Amino acid sequence: MTSSYRRRGLAAGVAILLGLGTTACGNAAMLSDDNPAEAKECAPYEKYQGHKGTKVRMTGSSRDLEANLLQQALRRFGDCTGIEIQYEGDAAFENTIRKNVADGETPDLSIFAQPGLLKDLIAQGAVKPAxxxxxxxxxxxxxxxWLDYGSVDGTFYAAPMSASVKSLVWYSPKTFAKKGYQVPQNWDELIALSDRIAADGEKPWCAGIESGDATGWPATDWMEDVALRVAGPETYDSWVSHEIPFNDPQIAAVTDKVGSILKNPRYVNAGIGGVKSIATTSFQAGGLPVLSGKCTMHRQASFYAGQWPRGTQVAEDGDVYAFYFPAIDPAKGKPALVAGEFLAAFTDRPEVQAVQAYMSSGEFATSRASMGGWVSANKNVDMKVYSNPVDHLSAEILQDEKTVARFDGSDMMPGSVGAGTFWVGMTNWIKGASTKATLNAIEASWP
Structure with missing residues (x-):
């Protein structure tokens, strides 16, 4: 999935008030003669003026630190325009927003990490065109x-926001240096390294897929990443769109390839337990044994940089870093699994459209990216903004001409599959279900 990519907060949920519009800057339009400095600060938001005293309610699955950083990125906009933005982060956002639509009690704006879910709601007539x-x-x-992910039948509904590169493997540079390991450049080298570590009596990989109502999504990411490498981008597209069935022999081969690592008792689950422990280990904790030296590698997205304990140095020569999850045949391109977020509106009041317009701008993307822990595929964001080394690495991958990027497959599938039976099926597969039974069950569930 991305998680959705935003299923990584630790709290159950939080409501945060953003940009109350009551500060001096919020009154700058009226007080410009008396407060020229404040008027100058608010000049970039002049075209969004005229909505002082209004409120906009926005929901999404970002919580904790992510929600706080969103607050910071929107604060000046709110202060300068006088628009009060109320953001509510919800761990069960996918289920909640469906219920909101069914009950006719939608927020004004929502941040979607699943284009499949977004398009389900567009089909119901709930989402307003951009x-x-x-x-x-x-x-x-x-x-x-990227624009197509937020469009249906040629109509544009939702602008992209953040982007996440999922094709990364986390490791400890210190462990690699101490043991003489080299960063693998292709799949064969990755497996050779895994075998070398296993031959030394250690388990090279650690993983966790438990995530509350979203348990299983990290295993779907493995499937999608490997599908791009084994089956190729064209077959990947056909699988995601259901032009080929979920239980197609090519997808069965992908599943078994994933199983050669995730269900290999010689390889997993370092520092935690056996293969089945992957299903009960939270995705937040799944990579922590890398930091303690009990695990060598953990495949997870760029956002995982925010999951390491406070004080962890994330850098090429630091406590942890990441390398590109290698292609099977690098000569055929650089496949990369990506995810992202899209802002969609359920109402079209002027103040809602003002917030929507600002959050689709290069200015907002630059503001948020400069805070770290957030990457955008927006080409108006200068690479120099990315001071965090993993953010910079991710942006490099996104901008590399050799990169063959595909959006997270489960996020593109119908919500009942991508955020339902696919998650459940992969969890059962980790627990011992066969490849055939798993893929047949998911195929049977396709609407």
């Missing part, structure tokens, strides 16, 4: 592939 300014910002900032 206004002209948002569409213009989209064309300025993203390539057509």
């Amino acid at each position: 206004p002209a300014e948002v569409a213009a910002n989209g064309k300025k900032g993203w390539n057509q592939d």
Whole structure:
């Protein structure tokens, strides 16, 4: 999945008030003669003025640190325009937003990490088309592939926000240096390294897929990443769109390839337990044995940089770092699994459209990216903004001409599959279900 990519907060949920619009800057439009410095600070938000005293309610699955950083990125906008933005982070966002739509009690805006779920709600007529300014910002900032993820039948509904590179393997540079390991450049080297570590009596990999109602999504990421490498991007697209069935022999081969690592008792689950312990280990804790030296490698997305304990140095020569999950045949390109977030509106009041327009702009993306822990595929964000080494690595992958990027497959599938039977099926597979039974069950569930 991305998680969705935003299933990584530790708290059950939190509501945060953003940009109350009651500070001096919020009154800058009226007090510009008396407060020229404040007026200058608010000048970038002049085109969003005229909505003082209004409120906009926004929901999503980002919580904790992610929600706090979103607050910071929107604070000046809220202060300068006087728009009060109420953000509610919900660990069960996918289920909640469906219920909101069914009950007719939707928020004004929501941040979606699953285009499949978003398109389900668009099909129900719940989502408003993006206004002209948002569409213009989209064309300025993203390539057509990204815009298509937020579009249906040629109508643009949701502008991209963040992007996450999932094709990464976390490791300890100190452990690699101490034991003479080299970062693998292709799949064969990755397996050779795994075998070398196993031959030394250690288990090279650690993983965790428990995530509350979303348990199983990290295993779907493994499937998607390996599918890009084994089956190729064209077959990947056909699988995600169900042009080929979920239990196609090519997908069975992908599943078994994943199993050669995740269900290999010689390889997992270092520092935690056996193969089945993957299903009960939280995804947040799944990679921590890398830091203690009990585990050598952990495949997880770029956002995992925020899961390491406070004080952990994330750098090429630090406590932990990441390398690109290698291709089977690098000569055929650089497959990369990516995820992202999209902002969609359920109402079209002027103040809602103002917030929507700002959050689709390069200015907002630059503001949020400069805080770290957040990457955008928006080409108006300068690479120099990314001071965090993993953010910079991710942005390099996104901008590499050799990269063959595909969006997280489970996030593109119908919500009942991508955020349902696929998660459940992969969890049961880790617990011992066969490849055939797992894929047949998911195929049978396709709407």
